Amino acid sequence: MYSPTQKRAKKQLSPQKIKVVCRVRPFLAEELYDDTVVVEENSIKITNKRKTNENFVYSFYSCYDMNASQLEIFEHDVRPLLEPVLNGKNATIFAYGVTGSGKTYTMQGAETDPGIIPRTIQTLFQIKSEFKYSLELRLSYIELYKEVINDLLVSRETAPIGGLNIRQGSDNQIYLSNLTEKKIDTYGEFKKIFRCACRNRSTAATKLNIMSSRSHADMCIYISCTNNETRNTTFSKLHLIDLAGSEDNRRTENGKERIAESSAINKSLLALNQVVEALNQGLSRIPYRDSKLTRLLQDSLGGENISMMIINISPGQSFYADTTLKFASRTKEIENKPHLNHYTSSTRQPLKVKFEIPSRLANVNEYDDHLPEAKRQRFSDPTDKKKTNSVFERMDRYSYGVIPTATTTTFYPLSNYNNYSTPSTPPQMIPEMPDLSLSSSTTSYELPPPPLSETEMAKIIQEKIETKLDEKLSEIENKLKLQILSPIFRKQDAKLKKRIESLEYKMELQKESRLANVLTPETKTKTARALVALAKAHEQKNELREALHNYESAFQYIPDNQKLGNKIATIKDVISTGDVLKLKKRKRYDEVEQHQLQQKVSDDDEKATPSEAVPASSSSQPSINNSNVSAKDHHSRHLAAVVNDEKKKLTETMILNIVNSGDLREILKLKGVGKKRADVILQFINDNGPISEVKSLFH
Ligand SMILES: Nc1ncnc2c1ncn2[C@@H]1O[C@H](COP(=O)(O)OP(=O)(O)OP(=O)(O)O)[C@@H](O)[C@H]1O
Numbered sequence: 001m002y003s004p005t006q007k008r009a010k011k012q013l014s015p016q017k018i019k020v021v022c023r024v025r026p027f028l029a030e031e032l033y034d035d036t037v038v039v040e041e042n043s044i045k046i047t048n049k050r051k052t053n054e055n056f057v058y059s060f061y062s063c064y065d066m067n068a069s070q071l072e073i074f075e076h077d078v079r080p081l082l083e084p085v086l087n088g089k090n091a092t093i094f095a096y097g098v099t100g101s102g103k104t105y106t107m108q109g110a111e112t113d114p115g116i117i118p119r120t121i122q123t124l125f126q127i128k129s130e131f132k133y134s135l136e137l138r139l140s141y142i143e144l145y146k147e148v149i150n151d152l153l154v155s156r157e158t159a160p161i162g163g164l165n166i167r168q169g170s171d172n173q174i175y176l177s178n179l180t181e182k183k184i185d186t187y188g189e190f191k192k193i194f195r196c197a198c199r200n201r202s203t204a205a206t207k208l209n210i211m212s213s214r215s216h217a218d219m220c221i222y223i224s225c226t227n228n229e230t231r232n233t234t235f236s237k238l239h240l241i242d243l244a245g246s247e248d249n250r251r252t253e254n255g256k257e258r259i260a261e262s263s264a265i266n267k268s269l270l271a272l273n274q275v276v277e278a279l280n281q282g283l284s285r286i287p288y289r290d291s292k293l294t295r296l297l298q299d300s301l302g303g304e305n306i307s308m309m310i311i312n313i314s315p316g317q318s319f320y321a322d323t324t325l326k327f328a329s330r331t332k333e334i335e336n337k338p339h340l341n342h343y344t345s346s347t348r349q350p351l352k353v354k355f356e357i358p359s360r361l362a363n364v365n366e367y368d369d370h371l372p373e374a375k376r377q378r379f380s381d382p383t384d385k386k387k388t389n390s391v392f393e394r395m396d397r398y399s400y401g402v403i404p405t406a407t408t409t410t411f412y413p414l415s416n417y418n419n420y421s422t423p424s425t426p427p428q429m430i431p432e433m434p435d436l437s438l439s440s441s442t443t444s445y446e447l448p449p450p451p452l453s454e455t456e457m458a459k460i461i462q463e464k465i466e467t468k469l470d471e472k473l474s475e476i477e478n479k480l481k482l483q484i485l486s487p488i489f490r491k492q493d494a495k496l497k498k499r500i501e502s503l504e505y506k507m508e509l510q511k512e513s514r515l516a517n518v519l520t521p522e523t524k525t526k527t528a529r530a531l532v533a534l535a536k537a538h539e540q541k542n543e544l545r546e547a548l549h550n551y552e553s554a555f556q557y558i559p560d561n562q563k564l565g566n567k568i569a570t571i572k573d574v575i576s577t578g579d580v581l582k583l584k585k586r587k588r589y590d591e592v593e594q595h596q597l598q599q600k601v602s603d604d605d606e607k608a609t610p611s612e613a614v615p616a617s618s619s620s621q622p623s624i625n626n627s628n629v630s631a632k633d634h635h636s637r638h639l640a641a642v643v644n645d646e647k648k649k650l651t652e653t654m655i656l657n658i659v660n661s662g663d664l665r666e667i668l669k670l671k672g673v674g675k676k677r678a679d680v681i682l683q684f685i686n687d688n689g690p691i692s693e694v695k696s697l698f699h
Helices: 070-086 103-107 116-129 187-200 256-281 292-296 324-334 364-368 373-380 385-389 391-402 427-432 436-440 454-517 521-540 544-557 562-577 580-600 631-661 664-668 675-688 694-698
Strands: 018-024 037-040 043-047 055-059 062-064 091-096 133-145 148-151 166-168 174-176 182-184 216-227 233-242 306-313
Touching (some): 018 037, 018 070, 062 070, 070 091, 070 116, 070 306, 103 116, 103 306, 116 133, 116 187, 116 216, 116 233, 133 187, 166 292, 521 631, 544 562, 631 675, 631 694, 664 675
Parallel strands (some): 091 306
Antiparallel strands (some): 037 043, 043 055, 133 148, 133 216, 166 174, 216 233
């Protein structure tokens, strides 16, 4: 079989298109060999199941047959993407295919034969060691299982119930709340983390693949890269995604649970499919919001970012109805590839039924006289590529070369012109056949097939007309989309996007408020405190949108809290005007207000509003006696008190963050927390949710 390394020509990578490569996996021990799927140069040929003398040809940027090694794929198609990534572009590489087609093998690989993910990391460390760039690598690893995002870098027991939430920052980057990011300094360190994360991934046996991955897994490498010559620093993200396998439930004999999984998988793959199509068609509205998978990739798929899709397919007949190639070939269509899922050997040309052939020695012009004027003009124009797209026209030309008389009903495969030597097919006419692209991709035949019956011919005509009609319809549809809808969408796009976002936001808040209605006042206060603590942590990191969201969620639980209301208004104002000073002023005002409040109500922790009460610190405040000190002293003592209070709050927030992260190793580092207490804490969080007060840790 063809070995691709030397023969495959290197092509210029265009960063704005989705590069599509295809890999056929080897036969497994239990599979019988057959040559249904053949790799030839950069195309995949698949024998038509219904008409074995017909091939479907799909072309790709590169194709890898079953002998291709992991190293070869990496060196040829993945390594070239790393340079733009180091120059600050986000990139996505994803493996797509039906279940059992080799996606996980390609992305993860085996211990002895690593796949794209480990090889990428290894190469980045190798680049680092060459000192041209200073690299800092962090990674996160998540899985999307039935539309729930799980963090694979934390153990299942301590992972938040309901998964991680997707957020979009003001910089339009996509974030996941509470996502674990681990800094990695060596390849060995990566291997340890990766092994553990892979074990956390949801897998369950299906009939097609015993170790079938039922989730999409996304390893994201965050790269900070400083060019040591120019001192220029860039930040980028590289997503390496092993998609769950698309599958046909009728074939896998899945149970109820598996069917639910499959539906979620197929739905998200469909959304991905639509995003890829919209991107490649240059539509102004890309439906990223149709699934969590596409939402996650919103800032990395399309635009200036680099994307590569690896189509994995299984060899042989068992996976015939694989729709993956159709998806992939549509992607290529937009890249104007010459070979597009077209019939390669239009073997029997029934045109005679439609058009009368004047004579076997007729020349093109004579024949053209029988065509309508417009058709004749197109026919005589050698640059008109469209003529190859019409069933009738193609049939016309084939029959012209083949059919000897107007009454003959025998048709032969086009590819056989050169070999076929009956007097009725004059060899000198062959060079005049205009459809060269078809003849170049036809299957070669040993013998001409037998003549067709009238019924067969009628069936073929009908089939071809239907296919062409379908193509025409979708062409018109796409044109309409582009010509009519696009300008409207462009105009409405920003407005629509904003509206969708605000609706989503409202829905989340409504959910929160419904929940608040059924809670006891005590639980409401506790929940609000936890949310305020979270909001504060975001605010300290200047993540104002996240902070606002959490403050607003907290407000659903304590709607009478005027101070919280003010806080929300200020943050909204700051976000819309970008005036950070307002926030600082507001903070100072809050601090003074809080201090006054603490003086008045030293023992009323319960009554305090959440933003004041997290964490409770009134008892440790130095007392201030206004009557005994000068105004200056008063002011400096007041400031010292505020600073002290802030420090304490910060420390307590940090402690709470560590504890609520559920990371046992980090919790054990806290002063006064041993193994036993850590276990109690984890159990408590598991039963009651996040802890909102540090003091409750030591009871
Ligand atoms: N290039 C290859 N060389 C050797 N074995 C392979 C290769 N590709 C796949 N396999 C084997 O084929 C089987 C299926 O592969 P894999 O699990 O990677 O499929 P998958 O597409 O990820 O399936 P799913 O979507 O169900 O997770 C595995 O046993 C794997 O080891």
